[in-house]
Amino acid sequence: MSLPIPVFIVHWNRPQECIRTVQCFLEQNLLVSISVIDNASSQENAKILSENLPPNVKLVRLEENKGWGGGLNVLLRQWLANKNESYCFISAHDALPQGKCLNMLINSLESDSKLGIVCPEYGNPELPEFSPIKGPHFIFTTPRPTGTVESVTFPHGTLMACRWECLKDIGLFDERYFAYGDEYDLGLRTWLYNWKVAIVWGSLVVNPGSWTPSPIKTYLFTRNSLLLAYTYGGRLQAMLRIFLICINTSRLLIFPFTRKNAFFTDNFLYARFLAITNFILNRHGCPPSQLIK
Secondary structure, three states: OOOOEEEEEEEOOOHHHHHHHHHHHHHOOOOEEEEEEEOOOOHHHHHHHHHHOOOOOEEEEOOOOOHHHHHHHHHHHHHHHOOOOOEEEEEEOOOEEOOOHHHHHHHHHHHOOOEEEEEEEOOOOEEEEEEOOOEEEEEEOOOOOOOOEEEOOOOOOOEEEEEHHHHHHHOOOOOOOOOOOHHHHHHHHHHHOOOEEEEEEEEEEEOOOOOOOHHHHHHHHHHHHHHHHHHHHOHHHHHHHHHHHHHHHHHHHHOHHHOOOOOOOOOHHHHHHHHHHHHHOOOOOOOOHHHOO
């Protein structure tokens, strides 16, 4: 009899979305063991979560918000130290796997021993790519037949399945990123250690939206894209990315129709300036308190 596959879900102040995600995982035709790590949510939200999670779901509460990777690392370290199953799922608190999503991910890992990380698609025909100067981005492509396992530079962070041997080899999330960027780093690092990352077409996850306040999101995307550029391209390419960010910022200020709600807020200029400054000063981890309302 096979053991349940562990599912690690990181949560912060969205209990209803997290409960829905847990139910979605339980409805999949796969035996799973779910652990939710709460990243120091408010007492009210933590109470809602603890009172409404199914009794067979483990809840771990942290006293401080360690971010996406830092929170998950708490559970992943335990899993690596006490291997009971060859694979695990890593999920955001608002990821909704559809159909046979989880089975398709596990089947792909079973079919290729060099696959270290696999992820589902979002339902859009796009593939992730990375360059130090342009940063992580997605390109539209022709949809592949269901079941196609296609190599990609990095996985979608919303939901992924990981092989125990791969994470044991490459290490866990780099906690300097805090959020937005650590999954890109993990994927790029996977290739450096001669493992593969892939997307499984037809394996579908729905992600209703991002709940992170926009100034924080702008700050983290800017700072962490520079850390990625420096790590995988060197000092020169990181400086070129700073120049590109400055050009893009000027364009947003001059041409209002180019602004995007996810990044352009009343204080987006300050958030970007602070992100560049803190990158240069080697200040990483949790966003500055002045951005957290």
